[in-house]
Amino acid sequence: MGNVAYPNxxxxxxxxxxxxxxxxxxxxxxxxxxxxxxxxxxxxxSSASTPKAVRAALxxxxxxxxxxxLDIAEHVALVDYGDVDDPDGAGGDERVANALARWAxxxxxxxxxxxxxxxxxxxxxxxxxxxxxxxGLVTLDAHLDMRDGVSNGSPVRQLLDDGFDGHxxxxxxxxxxxxxxxxxxxxxxxxxTVIPRxxxxxxxxxxxxxxxxxxxxxxxxxxxxxxxxxxxxxxAVPGCPAAAxxxxxxxxxxxxxxxxxGQHAVCAIDFTEIDVERDTEDERTVRLAALxxxxxxxxxxxxxxxR
Numbered sequence: 001m002g003n004v005a006y007p008n009x010x011x012x013x014x015x016x017x018x019x020x021x022x023x024x025x026x027x028x029x030x031x032x033x034x035x036x037x038x039x040x041x042x043x044x045x046s047s048a049s050t051p052k053a054v055r056a057a058l059x060x061x062x063x064x065x066x067x068x069x070l071d072i073a074e075h076v077a078l079v080d081y082g083d084v085d086d087p088d089g090a091g092g093d094e095r096v097a098n099a100l101a102r103w104a105x106x107x108x109x110x111x112x113x114x115x116x117x118x119x120x121x122x123x124x125x126x127x128x129x130x131x132x133x134x135x136g137l138v139t140l141d142a143h144l145d146m147r148d149g150v151s152n153g154s155p156v157r158q159l160l161d162d163g164f165d166g167h168x169x170x171x172x173x174x175x176x177x178x179x180x181x182x183x184x185x186x187x188x189x190x191x192x193t194v195i196p197r198x199x200x201x202x203x204x205x206x207x208x209x210x211x212x213x214x215x216x217x218x219x220x221x222x223x224x225x226x227x228x229x230x231x232x233x234x235x236a237v238p239g240c241p242a243a244a245x246x247x248x249x250x251x252x253x254x255x256x257x258x259x260x261x262g263q264h265a266v267c268a269i270d271f272t273e274i275d276v277e278r279d280t281e282d283e284r285t286v287r288l289a290a291l292x293x294x295x296x297x298x299x300x301x302x303x304x305x306x307r
Contacts (some may be wrong), residue, residue, distance in 0.1 A: 017033075029077050050275075114270060120272060236249065239284075
């Protein structure tokens, strides 16, 4: 047999080397936090840590971007703030808020690893401190998340109930036969903008992403983006309990994430709805999530005022 590459090849630095324990001078710093919610999931799921699995999957990727012809490690650092302990439990809201309060002010973008979609409410509620007047929301999701009660199917409705202005909520990727007339009417009555999945099959993903951020962030608002992995086709994300056939491709997912991360208005992006124990042996769901983290870093690098 000929020579084969070995895991610690100095000429092929893995993306795990992007992880840093503190902000790095001279680089665009992006924060990372695990909020591994699972206990209120509508679909029964395991308690296995998605953040831990996604961090490990970064080893599968390098730091070189062919699209930009550069090594993002020279420009961006991924500052790891660890995981929130038991975000679903009593006092979980406070623990999430305390974890976010520790972040350095120079962090250009917050990346959140769920957990199920309950993480979206936890993090956005903590960031806003109860005052949503300066925030917009974009979701890439097969579902409206307008259910009653408190679960991974209710974060958007919970935010609206908390006082979030529905006219600054844009929901992208909604799927046929994955929602209901009652919840669709609820979104309409709240002033939510809905961009169905089929639009992304007929218009450039980048244009849809830019339009969604502009609508959510109109008036100078900061935009929080929820990337629900079940927006993707079930073939690409078998580890997402609610994913269905006919969803977005892995390529469409990554292009959407890179584009929204490149928008200055976007202050945080979460990645939710992976159950590690449901994933395939080749870890395709977790590997896609890790790739989307890297796409977010590449997007930050592309921001116009980057030096």
